[in-house]
Amino acid sequence: MDDRLKTAVEHLDTYGYCLLEDRIPAQVAGELAARCLELHADPQHRSLIHGDEYYQTLFGMANLDDRVWQCAGHPDTVAIARHFLGPHCRVVEACSKPTWPGAPAQALHADSAGSFQQVPDVPWMINTIWMLTDFTVENGATGVVPMSHRSRCKAPPADLDPSLIRPITGRAGSVMLWHGGTFHIARANTSGQIRVGLNIAYYPRWFNNWVEGGHQPIWPETYERMPPQMQQLCTGKQGRSRTELYEIKR
Ligand SMILES: O=C(O)CCC(=O)C(=O)O
Numbered sequence: 305m306d307d308r309l310k311t312a313v314e315h316l317d318t319y320g321y322c323l324l325e326d327r328i329p330a331q332v333a334g335e336l337a338a339r340c341l342e343l344h345a346d347p348q349h350r351s352l353i354h355g356d357e358y359y360q361t362l363f364g365m366a367n368l369d370d371r372v373w374q375c376a377g378h379p380d381t382v383a384i385a386r387h388f389l390g391p392h393c394r395v396v397e398a399c400s401k402p403t404w405p406g407a408p409a410q411a412l413h414a415d416s417a418g419s420f421q422q423v424p425d426v427p428w429m430i431n432t433i434w435m436l437t438d439f440t441v442e443n444g445a446t447g448v449v450p451m452s453h454r455s456r457c458k459a460p461p462a463d464l465d466p467s468l469i470r471p472i473t474g475r476a477g478s479v480m481l482w483h484g485g486t487f488h489i490a491r492a493n494t495s496g497q498i499r500v501g502l503n504i505a506y507y508p509r510w511f512n513n514w515v516e517g518g519h520q521p522i523w524p525e526t527y528e529r530m531p532p533q534m535q536q537l538c539t540g541k542q543g544r545s546r547t548e549l550y551e552i553k554r
Pocket residue numbers: 401415431433444445446447488489490491501503
């Protein structure tokens with residue numbers, strides 16, 4: 305691992321997040337953002353979309369656009385994920401997250417922590433958001449509460465001071481990574497522009513990923529098209545739907 309990545313790892317370990325700037329060309333990011341917005345508008349994908357007219361998550365993006373693999377398999381994010389989660393960690397979900405002008409802030413939360421009594425003291429997830437458009441203070445750049453991953457709480461305390469939330473801004477093509485236990489939020493979009501993020505989650509093999517309701521499996525035909533290094537990140541069963549593969553959530 306080179307010195308830049310070591311610094312990013314130390315930042316993530318200490319503060320719960322890190323920013324890697326300009327990891328894919330801004331033009332590629334912009335083209336992917338435009339494609340994400342087309343997919344959000346396509347009624348064919350309605351069942352994969354959670355959210356409202358202001359903030360949406362479109363699950364299963366690794367099946368819908370092969371360019372997503374450039375982000376999911378990016379050597380820098382993969383190196384950091386492997387540092388925290390072990391060499392066999394997996395890409396479990398890639399989802400598109402636009403936030404439209406006028407969107408209110410979403411709820412502050414930690415990720416995939418609901419099934420724990422108390423969250424473990426080892427990382428159970430490294431999450432990422434690729435900035436497919438510029439992320440600005442005004443357009444809803446993701447906010448994080450630095451060091452909250454050390455709290456061992458699975459949800460933020462009700463009296464958490466909102467001034468502790470720090471917006472993480474960056475140019476299109478940059479990526480922010482965070483520890484699943486870091487409290488974070490999709491902030492309000494008070495600008496006139498749509499913000500588009502591509503959210504890709506890495507998990508260790510021991511984590512049972514059926515617990516996340518919207519996550520979609522990799523389709524067999526997607527897996528077949530993937531280069532070997534991407535297949536290595538998508539081990540596990542392939543299938544067309546959650547019901548084919550996952551336990552029923554009760
Ligand atoms: O869209 C964002 O800025 C935040 C995404 C988020 O909260 C999440 O992926 O858990």
